[in-house]
Amino acid sequence: MRDPRQSLAETLRHIDSLLGDGQSRGDVLDARQLSITSGVPQDVVEILLNGRQAPDEDITDRIIRRITHLRETRRRPDGSRHSYDEIASSFGATRASLSNLVNGRGRARGSTQPAREAGQRQSRSGGPLASTQAGVERFFFGEPNGWLSAEPESALNEALRPVLAGLRTAGGPDSYSGNRAMALRTAATLPDDEWELVERFINTLVRQVREEREQGS
Structure with missing residues (x-):
């Protein structure tokens, strides 16, 4: 199973990559609403959005x-x-x-x-x-659905999915510049070992295409 913190960090990177010029996370992420949706206290939501670790909780x-939270918000x-x-x-x-x-x-x-x-x-x-x-x-x-016991990172990540989907829709499925920016920013954050795998895959793909073109000529 994937580390919830890694999954949340990846979602936040995708959100950052889809922001328009001059936009920041604060323009699209409402900590209060995310708290209501996820059941994570607002101060903890802000901690997680800033890349820090949530405090321990039994x-x-x-x-x-969260049972109390549901009665208050639903x-x-x-x-x-x-x-x-x-x-x-x-x-x-x-x-x-x-x-x-x-x-x-x-x-x-x-x-x-x-x-x-x-x-x-x-x-x-x-x-x-x-x-x-x-x-x-x-x-x-x-x-x-596990909502009451979900770890803060998992709960917030789930609450961010509609935000991410909305940004992708706003950018349009054929938005070349948006997709290109997201790909470049994602690639830039890859650790060295994963980037080497991507690089080898690209080199192999290029070599195979060249070989097929030479055979067809």
Whole structure:
């Protein structure tokens, strides 16, 4: 599996390559909206967009924080939040079980047991937390999709896909200058070993074309 940080960096390079003259990332990337879409806190979104590493976060804390985030940002048509009872009953759980999971996590941090240790034990146990994650994701997204537990880099990368697609569409599929600029900038960022592979491939391709032309003459 590819490193999420590498995938995010590649997406950001592609976005940079498609920006018009005088444009910067800030002109097309809205950190607040990306935070709402990805579930990554806005300050962490800004950290990742600047090429720095996201701070560590316990996976259970992340799942519970994003459940709260979904209730705040994916509301009913009338603007009210979905109730714990409404969400929990959709996957056969009780209001109390979901409410206690979300609200009880904060109380657990005040106990003598380190929060990270408690979270790791609950995460490893699967069962209730795993079924809750799947149920909440199904309620908000229609199916379990890993959104609640996704690493910040992966979550932000997914939120950037529509932005990248929009820039590609705006540039047009036949935009020679845009495609050429993207290819040149991507090539310039390749590490030496990967660039050598590309160079050998190009040289081999040129040699084969020459040989075919000589045979046909």
